[in-house]
Amino acid sequence: MNTVHIPASAPYDVQIGPGLLTRLGGAVKSLCPKAGRCLVVTDDAVGPLWAAKALDSLEKAALPVSVYTLPHGEASKTADNLIALLNFAASERLTRADVFLALGGGMVGDLTGLAAACYMRGVDYIQLPTTLLAAVDSSVGGKTAVDLPAGKNLMGAFWQPRAVLCDTDTLSTLPRADFLSGCAEVVKTAILFDPDLFALLEREGPAFGRQAVIARCVAHKRDVVAEDERDTGRRALLNLGHTLGHAVEAESDFALTHGQAVAIGTAVICRAAEKCGLCPPEVPGRVTALLEKFGLPTHTDYPLDTLMERMLSDKKRAGGTVSVIVPEAIGRCAIRPMDRAALYDFMKAGL
Numbered sequence: 001m002n003t004v005h006i007p008a009s010a011p012y013d014v015q016i017g018p019g020l021l022t023r024l025g026g027a028v029k030s031l032c033p034k035a036g037r038c039l040v041v042t043d044d045a046v047g048p049l050w051a052a053k054a055l056d057s058l059e060k061a062a063l064p065v066s067v068y069t070l071p072h073g074e075a076s077k078t079a080d081n082l083i084a085l086l087n088f089a090a091s092e093r094l095t096r097a098d099v100f101l102a103l104g105g106g107m108v109g110d111l112t113g114l115a116a117a118c119y120m121r122g123v124d125y126i127q128l129p130t131t132l133l134a135a136v137d138s139s140v141g142g143k144t145a146v147d148l149p150a151g152k153n154l155m156g157a158f159w160q161p162r163a164v165l166c167d168t169d170t171l172s173t174l175p176r177a178d179f180l181s182g183c184a185e186v187v188k189t190a191i192l193f194d195p196d197l198f199a200l201l202e203r204e205g206p207a208f209g210r211q212a213v214i215a216r217c218v219a220h221k222r223d224v225v226a227e228d229e230r231d232t233g234r235r236a237l238l239n240l241g242h243t244l245g246h247a248v249e250a251e252s253d254f255a256l257t258h259g260q261a262v263a264i265g266t267a268v269i270c271r272a273a274e275k276c277g278l279c280p281p282e283v284p285g286r287v288t289a290l291l292e293k294f295g296l297p298t299h300t301d302y303p304l305d306t307l308m309e310r311m312l313s314d315k316k317r318a319g320g321t322v323s324v325i326v327p328e329a330i331g332r333c334a335i336r337p338m339d340r341a342a343l344y345d346f347m348k349a350g351l
């Protein structure tokens with residue numbers, strides 16, 4: 001098992017390895033000794049596969065459990081479902097000492113984390129990521145949110161989990177398309193921080209060692225969160241490919257997965273950076289080839305004018321500018337604020 005300590009304002013460990021769900025009860029007992037009840041939040045794709053294992057372990061630890069199941073998919077990450085979950089917690093009489101357990105991917109983790117931040121002004125929650133995307137990114141760092149009609153993650157809070165227990169066994173039932181979607185965030189991490197990881201992905205493709213690569217990505221995220229927990233500076237780097245990515249994801253009405261959209265956003269940014277003389281030609285070439293190796297898209301036909309409107313409503317906008325993360329080399333990126341005209345020209349160069 002790998003353990004990565006996250007030195008946030010409320011510090012915690014991320015554990016990565018097989019069999020963690022079978023030890024969940026003992027983990028909850030030691031992490032949240034005052035908890036008298038657990039609320040397991042999951043979705044209708046993950047619950048039937050993995051909830052029984054979690055519930056069995058919690059029952060063996062004599063922890064009473066309530067279960068709340070959402071329809072799977074990003075469309076469930078809504079304020080209505082947040083309120084419904086909070087009402088359920090209240091109807092099950094969960095107290096401030098109790099603990100929410102987020103068993104699933106990014107949607108379940110983000111929504112459960114926000115519910116934990118709000119319920120009785122804040123209760124403990126533990127992330128149990130079951131997708132690659134959640135394992136390497138969304139379950140770590142305390143960003144919680146739901147989407148609003150105007151955009152993704154527009155309602156949220158920073159609320160650090162009590163722990164992240166990433167049971168790598170759950171990846172065995174992850175649909176191939178979802179696994180490949182998560183690979184976009186792994187490639188993103190490599191472009192941002194880790195040329196050796198990038199080379200490993202080029203060599204090994206989708207067969208890369210799950211546990212070691214997840215631990216490596218989490219360690220990079222630890223470094224960013226330790227420096228900029230509240231996302232006022234360096235943490236914006238993690239947005240590589242996301243400004244355009246969120247725009248194409250929303251424009252597709254979520255027919256594109258988050259990872260596919262981020263792959264498109266990343267490839268466009270790399271081509272734009274090269275055309276604007278900000279990175280050497282090898283960068284877009286290697287990045288596009290690697291994304292394609294993972295079966296991920298690297299182009300979009302959506303018109304730039306439409307995408308611009310969506311990018312300008314992204315929450316990374318500040319004043320009149322949007323922070324764009326621009327690769328300078330494999331393993332090094334810069335944060336470049338761009339006004340509307342500069343953003344338009346830059347994106348046009350990459351599309």
Ligand code: GLY
Binds near residue numbers: 138140141143238239
């Ligand atoms: N997923 C981006 C971040 O945690 O900042």
